[in-house]
Amino acid sequence: MALDEDVDAVRHWARDEPPVPLTYPVLVDRDHLVAELYGIVNVPTTVWIDEEGRIVRPPSIAPADNTFRDFTQIDASIHNDALRAWVRDGVLPLDHTQVRSRLDAPSADVQQARAERRLGMHLVRSGHRDAAERHLAAALELAPRDFTIHRGSMPVLEKDPFGQDFFDFYEEWEAAGRPDYES
Amino acid sequence: MPPAERTQRATIVDGARVTDVDALAVPDADTLRLAPDDLTRATGWSLKAEGLCRDDVCYPVRDRATIVTDGGISLRGVAEVLGRPLACESDPPVAVLGEAPGAVGAALASGRAPNFALPDLDGATIELDDYAGRKRMLFAWSSW
Numbered sequence: 001m002a003l004d005e006d007v008d009a010v011r012h013w014a015r016d017e018p019p020v021p022l023t024y025p026v027l028v029d030r031d032h033l034v035a036e037l038y039g040i041v042n043v044p045t046t047v048w049i050d051e052e053g054r055i056v057r058p059p060s061i062a063p064a065d066n067t068f069r070d071f072t073q074i075d076a077s078i079h080n081d082a083l084r085a086w087v088r089d090g091v092l093p094l095d096h097t098q099v100r101s102r103l104d105a106p107s108a109d110v111q112q113a114r115a116e117r118r119l120g121m122h123l124v125r126s127g128h129r130d131a132a133e134r135h136l137a138a139a140l141e142l143a144p145r146d147f148t149i150h151r152g153s154m155p156v157l158e159k160d161p162f163g164q165d166f167f168d169f170y171e172e173w174e175a176a177g178r179p180d181y182e183s
Numbered sequence: 184m185p186p187a188e189r190t191q192r193a194t195i196v197d198g199a200r201v202t203d204v205d206a207l208a209v210p211d212a213d214t215l216r217l218a219p220d221d222l223t224r225a226t227g228w229s230l231k232a233e234g235l236c237r238d239d240v241c242y243p244v245r246d247r248a249t250i251v252t253d254g255g256i257s258l259r260g261v262a263e264v265l266g267r268p269l270a271c272e273s274d275p276p277v278a279v280l281g282e283a284p285g286a287v288g289a290a291l292a293s294g295r296a297p298n299f300a301l302p303d304l305d306g307a308t309i310e311l312d313d314y315a316g317r318k319r320m321l322f323a324w325s326s327w
Contacts (some may be wrong), residue, residue: 002325002326007304009326045322046322048319049319068225086318103291106284106287113267123275131272141227154327161327
């Protein structure tokens with residue numbers, strides 16, 4: 001699922017850009033509902049769910065390839081190899097205890113931030129720009145290291161998610177020790 | 184300045200439920216006040232003698248005066264009783280009732296993958312449970 005406000009942008013990357021059509025369902029999560037349910041704070045993130053509906057790999061950073069290796073500092077083969085081993089042979093990279101230890105409750109501030117973000121986006125869509133910006137600003141302050149809130153709000157705040165605003169956020173996040181960034 | 188104590192059309196967001204109701208915006212208390220029936224319609228919760236109830240679950244309400252006034256039931260008070268975050272705007276009146284951190288944490292601690300429903304690119308609704316019985320990988324990505 002794409003954590004995007006702009007459905008056309010999702011359509012571009014899912015339909016126009018891939019050399020072969022994607023065969024899996026592409027969902028649009030404008031309100032970050034799944035991010036909240038599963039504690040997803042960044043992209044690209046994957047969660048594995050087994051045949052019985054159990055979470056067998058918690059939200060994990062999973063670059064599809066090594067294009068942005070300098071940024072991610074995570075080799076794409078870690079996730080890709082583990083995924084093949086699970087699908088083909090049923091081998092899981094983490095045991096039950098390790099999975100549980102990474103399924104934390106969110107903080108009260110993060111949950112308040114998610115509510116403020118959702119309110120802000122509702123106000124963006126109804127054309128109430130000033131009110132929207134107040135609530136988005138509240139969300140950014142409450143969840144200072146959450147990419148889905150910070151970088152994800154840049155397009156609607158008319159900031160460049162690949163420009164200086166992003167690099168400033170990224171540098172602060174890196175100085176804080178790259179929190180919540182596990183492969 | 185809008186006239187004081189005037190009900191307006193308001194939007195209440197609670198999870199996947201989005202409801203338009205008449206409400207009184209109270210900016211000073213950062214809340215919206217609703218009629219009891221509208222609270223139930225928007226959130227499923229009702230104020231009863233036992234407390235704030237939905238189905239067979241009731242939360243005790245220690246101080247009713249903080250929730251109920253002449254202007255209706257305060258969403259801020261309801262959120263506090265339920266331990267849920269509330270994001271509230273008075274102009275225009277919109278409120279988002281978020282999820283309690285403990286509820287999200289308890290769902291995750293169960294190890295069960297929570298179901299959800301989202302639209303695909305053609306607007307069709309897809310649920311996680313549509314693929315029950317198979318291995319599934321959620322892949323969160325974005326254009327940003």
